Structure formats: structure tokens, C-alpha cells
Amino acid sequence: MTAPTTPAPSLFGASIKRREDPRFITGKGRFTDDVVMPGMTHAAFVRSPHAFAIIRSIDTSRASALPGVRAVFTGEQLAAAGVNGLPAGWLLPDIKVPYRPVLSVGHARHVGEAVAVVIADSAAVARDAAELVDVDYEPLVAVADTATALSHPTQIHDIAPDNRCFHWSIGDAAPVDAAFASAPHVVRQRFVNNRLAAMAMEPRASLASYDVAGDELTLYVTSQNPHVHRLIMGAFVLGLAEHRFRVIAPDVGGGFGSKIFIYPEEVVVAWAAKKIGRPVKWTATRSESFLTDAQGRDHVSEAEMALSNDGKVLALRVKTIANVGSGLSLFAPAVPTYLYATLLSGAYAIPAIHCEVDAVFTNTTPVDAYRGAGRPEACYLIERMMDLSAKHLGMSPVDIRRLNFIPAHAFPYQTPVALCYDSGNYEPALDMALTKADYASLLQRQAEGRANGRYIGIGFSTYIEACSIAPSQVVGALGSQAGLYESAHVRVHPTGSVTVYTGSHSHGQGHETTFAQIVADQLGIPMDAVDIVHGDTGKVQFGMGTYGSRSGALGGTSIYMSLQKIKDKAKKIAAHLLEAAEADIEFEGGKFYVRGAPDRAKQFADVTLAAYLGHNLPSGLEPGLEATSFFDPSNFTFPFGTHIAVVEIERSTGHVTLLNYIAVDDVGNVINPMIVDGMVHGGIAQGVAQALWESVHFAPDGQPLNASLMEYAVPRADQLIKYNTGRTVTPSPVNPLGVKGAGETGTIASTPAIANAVMDALSPFGVSHIDMPLTPSKLWTAMNGSTGGL
Amino acid sequence: MAQITVTVNGTTEHHDVEPRTLLVHFLRERLSLTGTHVGCDTSQCGACTVLLDGASVKSCTVLAVQADGASITTIEGIAKDGQYHPLQTAFWEQHGLQCGFCTPGMIMSSIDLLRRNPSPSEAEIRAGLEGNICRCTGYHNIVNAVAAAAEQMRAAATPAHVN
Structure with a gap:
């Protein structure tokens, strides 16, 4: 072995090619489904076709009789064997936490909920046998709609009247009410923040094996946090001591939040491997991913902004209904509360803010953290409100932002919604973005276009976000059941x-x-x-x-x-x-x-x-x-920046074309600029997709309407463009590296930038707001609705 | 069971397969070529793309029995004599991958794209990769990688076609 003695040049801040890439470009990555074990069996899950139903009986005899089937298990069998339900990892005052068994017991509460499992010698036989499990369901009237869940006659969980999971608020209402009472201008808007599928390219998978000699269970699983899997599955669900339970998350093909959580399938696989004495593997089909991977967003909010005559924001009042789905996924309670409402000050000095949140159960797939997790919902709301306010006051969207920015000398800055921003300098990022966009020319081009029937829109998002939630003592006091x-x-x-x-x-x-x-x-x-x-x-x-x-x-x-x-x-x-x-x-x-x-x-x-x-x-x-x-840091970090989207809407079809996308981000010090740029690119694509294309839809009876890649509009290469990125650098004072975090800025910032651009393009038609996704049919209708047709 | 003979990455293979076996499962499970991935069940994502007699196919949409007599190239078979294919090099140098799951399919589709069109415009690259989904990169660096590989291959007069 050669002693590594050659001094290296400074590597912090260099765009070094990635060392993990050789295995991926040669097909030698090792993902969970690539792992094979001797004697391996395969699991297939029987899933509820109903959004809400009583399970009257389950007959597994025909499935069990199929050659190659090793076992069939139901929820009652797992409960009898001592397998506990999945816990909630963040608790709030008066929160209702329904018991969440890994396989249904008594009721099924969303389409795709796992009701039983078949384990067989091949994946094909397991699926064949799953079709033979005869479940007698009594369908019930389901609740699917976020906005009306609180008043729906159906109650999904006995412990949760009005389908309310919790009511929560932040901020001081009195100064907000006072500001609204005397404000010369109030701008109001209702926003629907559409539900999204995380859609990591690698479907969830798990493979468990039990070593009798060492009394050790090993689980390969698509996890973003294998120790969290071990802790929760071991201590709370399966009753396994950590030193006898090994969790391996090998190469994982994207997560975007959806692989944080503990899911029923991996619990069943781990338990069954020990029970039957054979390794058990399960890999989700994409259809199963759409039905069961925790989804994101799904808010309905009423926002009101009080403003002075010159455009200063005096107060913000928000009421949000957040859909958590059929039961609580691991960190679901934190997302529409501490990761959302605490960010409602945005990049602005707003003297008074108050936000109330009602979290509601529905007969839909559980909702939890998806890239950005609460922060995109906050950023969308505040950035749309800034544009609507500017329009109301006849101001430029740039001027109203500049006027309300937290000044550079005010950091650390305490907001009225609990957070203290670590560092920031917002104007240079805005200025750099304006220069990159050549804003003056853009405005001229827009005006010329309008004169010629071309509808170009310019949208801004001067966002902030919060990374690396901490410190542990604080998050513990706020309800986290884990240190961070x-x-x-x-x-x-x-x-x-x-x-x-x-x-x-x-x-x-x-x-x-x-x-x-x-x-x-x-x-x-x-x-x-x-x-x-x-x-x-x-x-x-x-x-x-x-x-x-x-x-x-x-x-x-x-x-x-x-x-x-x-x-x-x-x-x-x-x-x-x-x-x-x-x-x-x-x-x-x-x-x-x-x-x-x-x-x-x-x-x-x-x-x-x-x-x-x-x-x-x-x-x-x-x-x-x-x-x-x-x-364990003293505080969050707060990246910020300015994104500018330039779009054109085709008058005859409502089709949106991206003309330019500028992203100037400040993520503190940068370890590898190439990698940060790559994360920004991917984040932008996901945020643009929420604004224009992606949305998970359920029928009123809770049936998913677009639960496959045939229908769910994940963007393709030909829908997107090259992104024009830049950076300012304001180091974070809360860690010695001065880094802030770059994984989510693109997703958080881009959705409102696009929505604002589309609304700007539509302004000649007298349209001020349309809920996402901004599909051609909605835009065509809006353009024709207000002009009486082509 | 049906008997098939296929040449995979230059090696001839004789196997008995269930008629319902998909080519992707045959490659992954019988031949342990796990670089070809399964990302969906509707032939949309392209993670399973391989070359069948030189043309890209989604191997989740081909039965193994349909490939009888054919020559198949997977991601494991495109480097020659220890040298990466120019597209492999370009994906690495241009940071055209993050989680790496879509990458094999993306590279195999790009090989066929450059075989059909050695000098694609940006729009042609984007249209050519429309059948491959990436959730990490926003496609920016994938497009750059394909353009860089095209340029390199033209310069080196490397045949784009691999077999």
C-alpha cells in the first residue's frame, strides 16, 4: 500500500467529478432489488380496491393452496403475533393519532392499503396468489376532498371527530387583527397547493433475512435514514433490540422525502423473514408506488395581506387546511406546521403574522414530507401574495419585494413566527438575477409581444428556506420524537x-x-x-x-x-x-x-x-x-435567492413554453459547485412541474385517477430547458463550514416563480389567479372566459 | 417453458424461460445483469432500455421469447477493452447523473439516438430522450452529456452503434 503523502490542492469549493459515478455508468450500482439471497422468497400484497370499507372477512385458502406459496398473512395474524402499528414521529398538542396497523384490521382507509401478504417462491407466483385472496369488503362512503373533509358526514377514525387530526396555530393574533383593522389595503386570495407524488425513479423495495445462529435480522431497504428505520421498526413495531437488527440502505435511487418514512411493506418483510425462516423480498411496482408512497403538499389556504399605501406589508393572516391522508405517516404532523407556517415571513420584514392550521384525515394516500416539505407551500403562498399585492397597488413585483426585504444589517433576524434567520443579504441575489435576465429588455420584449398578440410573462420568487432543522432540544420541545x-x-x-x-x-x-x-x-x-x-x-x-x-x-x-x-x-x-x-x-x-x-x-x-x-x-x-x-447545531440555516421565470402562453391553445429560467441561489459556502448546480437543476424541474403539470387527483369517492406514469405528468426532457444559474455567498454562522444546504432551493423557489410568470402573462386578460397545475385547458378557459372567445 | 438462445454482450446464452417472462427480468434474474432497471410498469420511464439487434427497446415491453435469436447489449456491455463508451465518459464528466437509477437506460437510449442522428440539436436530444424519465437532474446535464458525447464521437469518428 502506498502511503498517501502527496499534498492535495484546496478541494473545498472545487467541482470534482463524482467518485460514485463509475459504478452507475457501468451498471454496477447495487440497489435493493439487485440483491439476491439463497432461498429467497417474494412477497406480494393484497391491496384494498376501496377508499373506505369494512373488511368483513379474508379467505386465504385458495391462495395458500397455490403451488409455490409459502405463507399468507393478514393483519389479525400480525397483531396476534405482537407486531405493533406504525408510530407518528412528531406529536402536537391534542393531536389524534389513529392506530395504524401494517396490514389492515377491521377497515381499509385508502385505495392501495395493504390488507394481506402472500409469500411465495417467485414474484410471479406471489402475485398470482395475491389475486386468489378473497376479501369480503363492505364499502363505505369515502372522504377525499381536502377543503370539505371537516364537514363531511363520514368520520374516518373513531378518535377524530370532523376528521380533524389537529388544530394548530402560530403567531400572535392580536397585533395581526389590529393591523388589518387599520390597514389602507387588504389583499385576499384562496390557494390550493396541489398534491404531488415524489416519484423517485427507484420504486421502494425491501429484502430481509434472518440468521438463526447469530439471532440477527438483516433488512435491505430503500431508506434515506437506515438508523431511523432500525430504531422505529426495532423498538416500536417489531420489538427487536438494535444490536440484533441490521438495516442496510445500499444505493438508493432517489428519495425526495418519500423514503424517510417507515412503511408497512418493509415491516411485514422483516417480520416474515424471521417467521418463515427464509429471506423475503418485495419490490414495489410503479402502480404500488403511486398508491402507497407518502405524497406531498395538498393544502387549501385562505391568505390575507394588510398593506400600507406605499407597499409595506403590515400583517399576514393565513388559514390552512392540510390533508394528511388516511393516517399519520411518520413526520406528517411537522410538515404543515413547523416546516410550513414558520416560513410565512419569507424574505420580508412583516411585523405581524398569524397562521392557523387544521390537519384533516381523508380516504387518500398518506401525505408527508416531499422535497421542500412545507416550505414550498409557504413560499408559494407568500410569493403569490407579494405579486397579488403589487398588482393591487400598481407596483412592480421587483419594487414591492425590495421595499419589504429584511435589510442586510438586520441579521440574525427574528420573525413573528418563531424562526430566527441566521444570515442573509437578499438584494445582491435579486440584482444578479435581474442582470442575468436582462430585465429591462425583457419588459420591452413583453410589451412588444403583447402588442402583437404574444403573451410573455415574467415571474419572480425571492425566496428563503430553512435547512437542517435543529437543535434537538428545541425540536423535542416542539413535538419531535427524535433528535435531529x-x-x-x-x-x-x-x-x-x-x-x-x-x-x-x-x-x-x-x-x-x-x-x-x-x-x-x-x-x-x-x-x-x-x-x-x-x-x-x-x-x-x-x-x-x-x-x-x-x-x-x-x-x-x-x-x-x-x-x-x-x-x-x-x-x-x-x-x-x-x-x-x-x-x-x-x-x-x-x-x-x-x-x-x-x-x-x-x-x-x-x-x-x-x-x-x-x-x-x-x-x-x-x-x-x-x-x-x-x-447538534444552534439553529437552522436559511438559504435564499431570487428565481426569475420567463414564459410564453400560446393564445390559441393555452400551452406554456418556458423561455428562460434564472436561478440565483445563496446556499452559503459551497463544497462542490457542480453538485450544487445539479441539485438546483433537478429541484427547479420538480417545482416547475408542480406549477404546470403534476397533480395527484382523487375522485370524490377516493379512487385515484392518475396513479400511473401513463397519467401522472412527470416532466420529460422535451418539456424543460437549460437553467441559467448563479450564486451569491453568505456563509452561515451556525456551523464551522459556513454551509447552508442546497437540496431543496430549486423546488421551493421555482413553483411560485412559474405561477407568477403565468399570471403575469395572463394579466391582459384580467386574470389574477388560477390554481395549479396551470394546464393548457385552464389557461385557455381563462383567456377565453374573460374575452368572450377567440 | 420455452427454450431461447440469445447473444448478450457478446456471450451466447441458452435458457428455458416461462413464456410470460419479460426480457428485463430475464436479464436481471437469470443473467444477473442488474444494471438494467425497472422503474415503472407502463413502459414510460425507460430505465430498462437495452439494445436489441442494435436498436433501443424497453426491455419491460419485450418478452424474453421474443428476443430468441437476437443480439442484446446492456449497460454492462458497452465499455470496450476497459475503455468507457464516450457516452459513459460524458455522463460522468458532465454530471449527467445523481442517484444513478435512470442512468443505464438513459445511456442506452442515447447510444441509439446518436446512431440515428450523430449531430443532434438540443431540441433533437430532448425529443430523442422523451421516453426516459430522470427525476434528479432536470435533464440539463443529461442534454449536455449527450451533446458532448456526440461531439467527441464525431471527432474520433467512433461508430455510435455498439454491437
């Missing part, structure tokens, strides 16, 4: 190479590259000498996983903290070897040397070898060189 820190163990090997065990999980984010950049940069060693290990509870000490754009700020910082401990100890050893005072030792470019005498030096690998030989160490110092850190 992150951990890293850095192990330096005797000849100076390094293995990092991170509690973050990469499912597309590129941690194997960016985290190695941090290590190589700090230790002055080549990236090739650094391995990043994640996604295996059998290897990694602990971790909360990856979501909420938390991995750079928390996972990266915990690695950084361990590296400081490593360097401190190595410095002591170097001083001893160099017979110098520790205070006189410098560490630079992978070399320890005596200040003022750079020739008196030891390479990093010399010191690491000494640490492990133990022959010549400072008195009292333990041999070895490794360190563990848990980083």
Missing part, C-alpha cells in the same frame, strides 16, 4: 488513509465525493485515500439520515469536528516526534512542521503510523487515531 443532530466517525488507518462513517445517507447527493473533499482538504491528503461509508447500521455508529437539506450542514460538520479532534491528537504526536512544543507545530498541506523551521517536519502518514505503533508517544496519550462527533 448528525454523527461522524473518522478512522485514520496506520498508513494514513481514512475511512469516514457518516450518519448521513446519499441517494443521489454525492456524499462520497463532497465528504471526501472535506476530509482531503482538512488533512491535506488525496481524495483517493479517503473512503466514505454510509447506509449500514452494521458499520455506521448512528445517524439521522438525509432529508431537509441537512447533510452538508450537519453530516459535513460532524465530519469536520472529528477531523479537528484527529488533527489535535496528531499534532501532539508530531510535536513529540519533532521534539518541539505543541504550540509551535503547524499543519499544512498534509505536513506537520515546526513554525519557523519548515524542514523540521513529519508527513501525516508518519504521524499516523507512530500513533498506531505506539512505540514513541507523548506520555499518557492513547495509541490509535480515530474520533467520533455528534453535531
Whole structure:
């Protein structure tokens, strides 16, 4: 083995090609469904075809008799065996938490709910047998609509009158009421924030095996947070001790939030593997993904903004109904509350804000965090309100934003809705975006176009968002049932190479590259000498996983903290070897040397070898060189920026064409600009898709109407354009790397930018608001409705 | 059971298969070529794209028995003599992938796209990849990767077609 002694140039901030890519471009990635075990069996689930029904009986005899079938289990059998329901991971005052069995008991409450499972020698036989399970359902009248769920005569859960899961509020109502009473202008709008499917390309999958000799259960699962899976499934659902339960999330093909949560199928697979003594695999079909993966958004809100004559926002009042679906997914209560209403101040100094939220149960797929998770809903609402207010006052959408921006000198800035923004400087991002868009020319082009029957719209979104929700003590007080820190163990090997065990999980984010950049940069060693290990509870000490754009700020910082401990100890050893005072030792470019005498030096690998030989160490110092850190930050981080969308609506069809998209983001310091740009691109695509195309639809009886890729409008390459990205850099003061988080900015910012652009294009038609998705038929109707036809 | 003979990445294979077996399942489960992925059940996502006698097909929409006698190329078979195919290199260099799940299908479709049109415009690349869904990249860097590979292949006069 070659000792890694060549100093590396500064790698923090460099667009290094990703180290994970060779396996993916050659087909050697290892996703859960790629894993095969001897004696492996396959699970198929029997799913409710009804949105709401009593389960009168389940006859499994024909399924059990099919050759190749090993077992059929129902919810009652699992309950009798001691399998608990799925818990809610965030609790609020007076929240109603219905029992959520992994297989239905008594009732089925959404189409696709797992009612029974068949385990067979092949996936095909398992599916054949699932068709033979005879379930006697008594259908009930279902509730599907968000806005009317509270007044619907059907009550879905006995414990939840009016289908209300919780009522929650934030902010002080009195100053809001006072501001509205005296405000010269009030702008009101009702918004529907459409429900979305996360649609990670890899469907959910799980594979469990039980080792009798070691009494250890191993679960491969498509998870963004394998330790969370282990903790919740082990401690709360299956009653397994953590040291006998290993959860592995290998390569995971995208998550976008949907793979945070604990789902019935992986619990059943894990339990059944031990029960039948064979490995059990289940891989979702895309249809199952649409029916059962937690979905996102689904709010109906009434917003009111009070304004002064000159355009200052005086107060904001919001009432939101949030649909949580048929039962509580793991973090569902946090999304329309602490991840939503706390962001309603946006980038603006708004003196008074009050928001009330009613969360409602419906007979639909559960709703939980999807890329952005609450923040896109807040950003859409506030950014649309800024545009509607500007229009009401006859102001430019740029001027009203600039006027209300929190000034750069006001940070840290305390909002009226609990959060304290860490750092910000909003005008430079706006200015850069305006320059990139060539705004003056755009306005001229728009005016010329209108004169010629061309409808160009320019839309702004001067967003903020909140990443790496923390600190643990605070989120615990607010209802989180978990801590939200992150951990890293850095192990330096005797000849100076390094293995990092991170509690973050990469499912597309590129941690194997960016985290190695941090290590190589700090230790002055080549990236090739650094391995990043994640996604295996059998290897990694602990971790909360990856979501909420938390991995750079928390996972990266915990690695950084361990590296400081490593360097401190190595410095002591170097001083001893160099017979110098520790205070006189410098560490630079992978070399320890005596200040003022750079020739008196030891390479990093010399010191690491000494640490492990133990022959010549400072008195009292333990041999070895490794360190563990848990980083629990003092606050969230708050990325911000300006997105500008330019669209054209075809007058004769209502078709929207994207003409330009400018994204200027400030995500603090950037570890790898190429990777950040890539995340911004993908985020924009998802946010644009919400505004223009995507929406999960249920019929009034709860039947899903577009639960396949034949109907659900995930965007294709020919619907999108190149994105024009830029950055300003305002480091975060809440972590030593100064990073904020870049995984969700695109999704959060782009939806209102597009909606505002479309509404701007429609302004000649006297149209001020249309709910998303802004499909050609809606736009055509709007253009013709107000003009009396073509 | 039906007996089929196929040449996969240059190796001849004889197998008995259930007539209902899809080509993608045959590749993944019988030949352990797990680089070809299944992302949907309606032939929309393109993650399962392979070359069948040189033309791209969605292997979830082909029965294994239909491939009898054919030559199939999967993502595992496009690097030659330890050298990546120019599209593999371009996807890496242009950051054309994030989670990597759609990538094999995206590359296989792009091979066929460049075989049919060695100098595609941006619009032609986008139209050519309309049958492959990516949820991570917003397609920006995928389009750049295909354009970069096209340029590199023209410069090197590398035949786009792989067999």
C-alpha cells in the first residue's frame, strides 16, 4: 500500500467529478432489488380496491393452496403475533393519532392499503396468489376532498371527530387583527397547493433475512435514514433490540422525502423473514408506488395581506387546511406546521403574522414530507401574495419585494413566527438575477409581444428556506420524537488513509465525493485515500439520515469536528516526534512542521503510523487515531435567492413554453459547485412541474385517477430547458463550514416563480389567479372566459 | 417453458424461460445483469432500455421469447477493452447523473439516438430522450452529456452503434 503523502490542492469549493459515478455508468450500482439471497422468497400484497370499507372477512385458502406459496398473512395474524402499528414521529398538542396497523384490521382507509401478504417462491407466483385472496369488503362512503373533509358526514377514525387530526396555530393574533383593522389595503386570495407524488425513479423495495445462529435480522431497504428505520421498526413495531437488527440502505435511487418514512411493506418483510425462516423480498411496482408512497403538499389556504399605501406589508393572516391522508405517516404532523407556517415571513420584514392550521384525515394516500416539505407551500403562498399585492397597488413585483426585504444589517433576524434567520443579504441575489435576465429588455420584449398578440410573462420568487432543522432540544420541545443532530466517525488507518462513517445517507447527493473533499482538504491528503461509508447500521455508529437539506450542514460538520479532534491528537504526536512544543507545530498541506523551521517536519502518514505503533508517544496519550462527533447545531440555516421565470402562453391553445429560467441561489459556502448546480437543476424541474403539470387527483369517492406514469405528468426532457444559474455567498454562522444546504432551493423557489410568470402573462386578460397545475385547458378557459372567445 | 438462445454482450446464452417472462427480468434474474432497471410498469420511464439487434427497446415491453435469436447489449456491455463508451465518459464528466437509477437506460437510449442522428440539436436530444424519465437532474446535464458525447464521437469518428 502506498502511503498517501502527496499534498492535495484546496478541494473545498472545487467541482470534482463524482467518485460514485463509475459504478452507475457501468451498471454496477447495487440497489435493493439487485440483491439476491439463497432461498429467497417474494412477497406480494393484497391491496384494498376501496377508499373506505369494512373488511368483513379474508379467505386465504385458495391462495395458500397455490403451488409455490409459502405463507399468507393478514393483519389479525400480525397483531396476534405482537407486531405493533406504525408510530407518528412528531406529536402536537391534542393531536389524534389513529392506530395504524401494517396490514389492515377491521377497515381499509385508502385505495392501495395493504390488507394481506402472500409469500411465495417467485414474484410471479406471489402475485398470482395475491389475486386468489378473497376479501369480503363492505364499502363505505369515502372522504377525499381536502377543503370539505371537516364537514363531511363520514368520520374516518373513531378518535377524530370532523376528521380533524389537529388544530394548530402560530403567531400572535392580536397585533395581526389590529393591523388589518387599520390597514389602507387588504389583499385576499384562496390557494390550493396541489398534491404531488415524489416519484423517485427507484420504486421502494425491501429484502430481509434472518440468521438463526447469530439471532440477527438483516433488512435491505430503500431508506434515506437506515438508523431511523432500525430504531422505529426495532423498538416500536417489531420489538427487536438494535444490536440484533441490521438495516442496510445500499444505493438508493432517489428519495425526495418519500423514503424517510417507515412503511408497512418493509415491516411485514422483516417480520416474515424471521417467521418463515427464509429471506423475503418485495419490490414495489410503479402502480404500488403511486398508491402507497407518502405524497406531498395538498393544502387549501385562505391568505390575507394588510398593506400600507406605499407597499409595506403590515400583517399576514393565513388559514390552512392540510390533508394528511388516511393516517399519520411518520413526520406528517411537522410538515404543515413547523416546516410550513414558520416560513410565512419569507424574505420580508412583516411585523405581524398569524397562521392557523387544521390537519384533516381523508380516504387518500398518506401525505408527508416531499422535497421542500412545507416550505414550498409557504413560499408559494407568500410569493403569490407579494405579486397579488403589487398588482393591487400598481407596483412592480421587483419594487414591492425590495421595499419589504429584511435589510442586510438586520441579521440574525427574528420573525413573528418563531424562526430566527441566521444570515442573509437578499438584494445582491435579486440584482444578479435581474442582470442575468436582462430585465429591462425583457419588459420591452413583453410589451412588444403583447402588442402583437404574444403573451410573455415574467415571474419572480425571492425566496428563503430553512435547512437542517435543529437543535434537538428545541425540536423535542416542539413535538419531535427524535433528535435531529448528525454523527461522524473518522478512522485514520496506520498508513494514513481514512475511512469516514457518516450518519448521513446519499441517494443521489454525492456524499462520497463532497465528504471526501472535506476530509482531503482538512488533512491535506488525496481524495483517493479517503473512503466514505454510509447506509449500514452494521458499520455506521448512528445517524439521522438525509432529508431537509441537512447533510452538508450537519453530516459535513460532524465530519469536520472529528477531523479537528484527529488533527489535535496528531499534532501532539508530531510535536513529540519533532521534539518541539505543541504550540509551535503547524499543519499544512498534509505536513506537520515546526513554525519557523519548515524542514523540521513529519508527513501525516508518519504521524499516523507512530500513533498506531505506539512505540514513541507523548506520555499518557492513547495509541490509535480515530474520533467520533455528534453535531447538534444552534439553529437552522436559511438559504435564499431570487428565481426569475420567463414564459410564453400560446393564445390559441393555452400551452406554456418556458423561455428562460434564472436561478440565483445563496446556499452559503459551497463544497462542490457542480453538485450544487445539479441539485438546483433537478429541484427547479420538480417545482416547475408542480406549477404546470403534476397533480395527484382523487375522485370524490377516493379512487385515484392518475396513479400511473401513463397519467401522472412527470416532466420529460422535451418539456424543460437549460437553467441559467448563479450564486451569491453568505456563509452561515451556525456551523464551522459556513454551509447552508442546497437540496431543496430549486423546488421551493421555482413553483411560485412559474405561477407568477403565468399570471403575469395572463394579466391582459384580467386574470389574477388560477390554481395549479396551470394546464393548457385552464389557461385557455381563462383567456377565453374573460374575452368572450377567440 | 420455452427454450431461447440469445447473444448478450457478446456471450451466447441458452435458457428455458416461462413464456410470460419479460426480457428485463430475464436479464436481471437469470443473467444477473442488474444494471438494467425497472422503474415503472407502463413502459414510460425507460430505465430498462437495452439494445436489441442494435436498436433501443424497453426491455419491460419485450418478452424474453421474443428476443430468441437476437443480439442484446446492456449497460454492462458497452465499455470496450476497459475503455468507457464516450457516452459513459460524458455522463460522468458532465454530471449527467445523481442517484444513478435512470442512468443505464438513459445511456442506452442515447447510444441509439446518436446512431440515428450523430449531430443532434438540443431540441433533437430532448425529443430523442422523451421516453426516459430522470427525476434528479432536470435533464440539463443529461442534454449536455449527450451533446458532448456526440461531439467527441464525431471527432474520433467512433461508430455510435455498439454491437
